[in-house]
Amino acid sequence: GLEDGRLPESWVLEQPDRVRALHRSYVQAGSELVLTCTLGGTRFRLAHEGLEGRATELNRRAAELARQAAGDDAFVAGDMGPTGQILAPLGPLAAAEAADGYAEQAAALVEGGVDFLLVETLSDLAEARAAVEGARRVTDLPIFVTFSFDTHGxxxxxxxxxxxxxxxxxxxxxxxxxxxxxxxxxxxxxxxxxxxxxxxxxxxxxxxxxxxxxxxxxxxxxxxxxxxxxxxxxxxxxxxxxxxxxxxxxxxxxxxxxxxxx
Known part of the structure; x- marks a missing residue:
């Protein structure tokens, strides 16, 4: 399996057959929708493994793998998640830079054949807006956003x-x-x-x-x-x-x- 501490997204390039098979196992179980293996697919998260320069390649390939596994049996959502950084003024990442990273990711996912985009596991409204702004620059596909709430609501x-x-x-x-x-x-x-x-x-x-x-x-x-x-x-x-x-x-x-x- 995936080594502890490694990005799951690395398997898109290193173990594509296993990623495709995982997608297919969920479709066969009854999923009508599968998500690409790109939750941490922005250049900011990929930098943890030195993959920021391959963000377009990785996201496009992830979409292709999910599309191949889904066939005509399920929809494919291009999965986009947090940058892993706090946005300004509380943190170092400017909203415009975050939007650029999301635009890069969204464009590659669309090129790979997703049906729509899901921005998930969000905590920050500023980051959510940046993600939607960036994605909307490059596609008219539907965009959905989900947040992660804890036990205090x-x-x-x-x-x-x-x-x-x-x-x-x-x-x-x-x-x-x-x-x-x-x-x-x-x-x-x-x-x-x-x-x-x-x-x-x-x-x-x-x-x-x-x-x-x-x-x-x-x-x-x-x-x-x-x-x-x-x-x-x-x-x-x-x-x-x-x-x-x-x-x-x-x-x-x-x-x-x-x-x-x-």
Missing amino acids: RTMMGVRPAQAAQEMAPLVQGLGANCGRDPDEYPGFLEAMAAAAPGTILWAKPNAGLPHLEGDLVVYDASPASMAEVALRLRQAGAQVIGGCCGTTPAHIAAMSLSLGC
């Missing part, structure tokens, strides 16, 4: 679900929540977003429960059956796009798909 930067919806709904085709902590808190996040931005398409992509260590491995504690129940609650709360984030295996997806009648 805020992101790491203090953003509440209603605030995220009010700020971002006019700029994107849909929004929601991903990652974070307890899936049981997601209905509240979704209800707050729906109230703040009526009619918006809502996404929900919680982790498969809470993580714990088993030896050297991080294991998530939600069973496929429990995630199937979560999926039903998410739909009742208004989610129209439902999936899983960290710890979600093809077995989880199969159970969720079955429970939703997909």
Whole structure:
């Protein structure tokens, strides 16, 4: 498997067959949508492994791999995540520079054949706006944005679900929540977003429960059956796009798909 501390995106160039096979395993489990292996695909994150100069190549190739695996069976979302830096004035990265990096990533993902873009696991509204601005420079494809809320109902930067919806709904085709902590808190996040931005398409992509260590491995504690129940609650709360984030295996997806009648 992937060595501890390495970027998953490195496998796009080093282990493309394995990345393609992973995508395909989720499609075969019932996924109607797969994400490219590019959450950390901006030049800023890729710099951790000296890959910033290959950002266009890597993102384009990642989109091609996901497209090949999905075929006509699933949609492909170009996955874009945090830069890993704090934006000015609180941090060193200017919003304009962040937008340039997102534009570079989005252009490559579109060239590789994605159906739309998902900017996820965000904490900062300024970074969210920079991502959407950069992506919109290079494509008219739909853009969706999801934030990561913790157990206090805020992101790491203090953003509440209603605030995220009010700020971002006019700029994107849909929004929601991903990652974070307890899936049981997601209905509240979704209800707050729906109230703040009526009619918006809502996404929900919680982790498969809470993580714990088993030896050297991080294991998530939600069973496929429990995630199937979560999926039903998410739909009742208004989610129209439902999936899983960290710890979600093809077995989880199969159970969720079955429970939703997909």
